Amino acid sequence: xxxxxxxxxxxxxxxxxxxxxxxxxxxxxxxxxxxxxxxxxxxxxxxxxxxxxxxxxxxxxxxxxxxxxxxxxxxxxxxxxxxxxxxxxxxxxxxxxxxxxxxxxxxxxxxxxxxxxxxxxxxxxxxxxxxxxxxxxxxxxxxxxxxxxxxxxxxxxxxxxxxxxxxxxxxxxxxxxxxxxxxxxxxxxxxxxxxxxxxxxxxxxxxxxxxxxxxxxxxxxxxxxxxxxxxxxxxxxxxxxxxxxxxxxxxxxxxxxxxxxxxxxxxxxxxxxxxxxxxxxxxxxxxxxxxxxxxxxxxxxxxxxxxxxxxxxxxxxxxxxxxxxxxxxxxxxxxxxxxxxxxxxxxxxxxxxxxxxxxxxxxxxxxxxxxxxxxxxxxxxxxxxxxxxxxxxxxxxxxxxxxxxxxxxxxxxxxxxxxxxxxxxxxxxxxxxxxxx
Numbered sequence: 001x002x003x004x005x006x007x008x009x010x011x012x013x014x015x016x017x018x019x020x021x022x023x024x025x026x027x028x029x030x031x032x033x034x035x036x037x038x039x040x041x042x043x044x045x046x047x048x049x050x051x052x053x054x055x056x057x058x059x060x061x062x063x064x065x066x067x068x069x070x071x072x073x074x075x076x077x078x079x080x081x082x083x084x085x086x087x088x089x090x091x092x093x094x095x096x097x098x099x100x101x102x103x104x105x106x107x108x109x110x111x112x113x114x115x116x117x118x119x120x121x122x123x124x125x126x127x128x129x130x131x132x133x134x135x136x137x138x139x140x141x142x143x144x145x146x147x148x149x150x151x152x153x154x155x156x157x158x159x160x161x162x163x164x165x166x167x168x169x170x171x172x173x174x175x176x177x178x179x180x181x182x183x184x185x186x187x188x189x190x191x192x193x194x195x196x197x198x199x200x201x202x203x204x205x206x207x208x209x210x211x212x213x214x215x216x217x218x219x220x221x222x223x224x225x226x227x228x229x230x231x232x233x234x235x236x237x238x239x240x241x242x243x244x245x246x247x248x249x250x251x252x253x254x255x256x257x258x259x260x261x262x263x264x265x266x267x268x269x270x271x272x273x274x275x276x277x278x279x280x281x282x283x284x285x286x287x288x289x290x291x292x293x294x295x296x297x298x299x300x301x302x303x304x305x306x307x308x309x310x311x312x313x314x315x316x317x318x319x320x321x322x323x324x325x326x327x328x329x330x331x332x333x334x335x336x337x338x339x340x341x342x343x344x345x346x347x348x349x350x351x352x353x354x355x356x357x358x359x360x361x362x363x364x365x366x367x368x369x370x371x372x373x374x375x376x377x378x379x380x381x382x383x384x385x386x387x388x389x390x391x392x393x394x395x396x397x398x399x400x401x402x403x404x405x406x407x408x409x410x411x412x413x414x415x416x417x418x419x420x421x422x423x424x425x426x427x428x429x430x431x432x433x434x435x436x437x
Contacts, residue, residue, distance in 0.1 A: 030144065032148055033089075036102065082108060112235070112276075121150055126143075135194065151280045250288070261287070267281070391427070395418070399414065
């Protein structure tokens with residue numbers, strides 16, 4: 001065979017790609033494009049990488065095909081990623097298999113709304129209970145797209161943590177490795193991955209929020225895939241989400257919402273200028289605004305309320321602390337009593353003691369907040385002056401002691417006698433006070 005001759009794609013006519021249906025036993029648990037391509041390649045007895053070349057009709061040479069198709073068993077990196085190449089691959093695959101819905105497998109059809117960076121896991125993840133059911137014939141053998149997403153850490157069927165390492169040897173498996181998925185045994189130690197007791201531990205306090213995130217992602221995939229082509233996913237409007245959260249008293253300002261959702265201000269400015277964000281960031285926005293994740297990408301589902309309760313996943317700045325009615329009269333009396341007793345407590349320290357956000361406390365106290373900070377500053381100045389005076393007296397006694405011992409008096413000798421650093425601010429202030437007397 002001539003090495004420079006192009007491959008003959010007549011060996012794989014479109015009619016030979018049978019109409020292999022994809023799996024979606026439950027809403028949102030749609031099969032990934034990686035898994036569907038692998039099952040399709042197994043059905044036609046070809047490597048999946050070879051099948052990808054056929055689907056995309058790339059005229060590669062025989063040498064290139066022998067190096068990158070027949071001996072490279074690993075799946076492609078971009079098939080499930082939100083990139084334009086994945087859109088073209090899935091669309092041609094749907095045309096060749098005549099199977100409706102294949103074009104919306106993976107995340108390629110969302111490439112105009114989300115970025116590919118951080119969208120998918122670097123290593124494989126699985127639910128041991130799902131694997132056990134797959135290999136016993138209770139459910140089809142496939143890999144859901146949710147297991148590839150970075151924001152999904154829980155199985156929505158069994159409500160248990162997804163595992164990404166072998167329970168015996170702790171080995172991780174790259175998502176683009178050549179092993180069959182879902183795997184039955186660990187390639188390193190041959191341990192059955194379905195025999196994993198870690199998945200039954202639900203004592204973690206973050207389990208509820210992880211379940212909500214996984215169900216939100218499953219709900220988004222189910223609803224957005226059902227939209228007609230003319231109502232495809234749109235770029236989310238962060239400004240509208242913040243206004244909606246403020247109208248429902250979930251936040252009082254844009255800065256509070258950004259802190260609540262964990263969004264840097266630079267990222268916020270980029271999104272206002274039409275930039276794209278990761279799927280994980282939009283999931284954080286949906287959690288902070290308490291709205292449907294599908295509603296961010298479609299106006300049809302915008303008004304859906306998923307949980308109907310305040311968020312709990314940001315304990316330092318939670319919605320309950322910001323929106324609960326506060327007894328401002330008692331808080332003002334507490335601040336005045338602190339000032340009268342010269343407690344020296346700042347607004348931030350008072351808010352930490354009362355479990356109230358400092359910015360919210362400043363807005364409620366008004367001018368009293370500035371007086372409280374000024375009083376605390378004055379007390380700290382008095383304490384600092386008193387400590388400096390006491391240190392100056394000790395220096396004076398040490399100076400007399402050195403003179404009696406006929407030792408040359410210097411700053412180094414005084415600091416060594418008292419066991420202090422002569423470069424400290426307090427020592428310099430005490431020396432200045434001693435020399436002025």
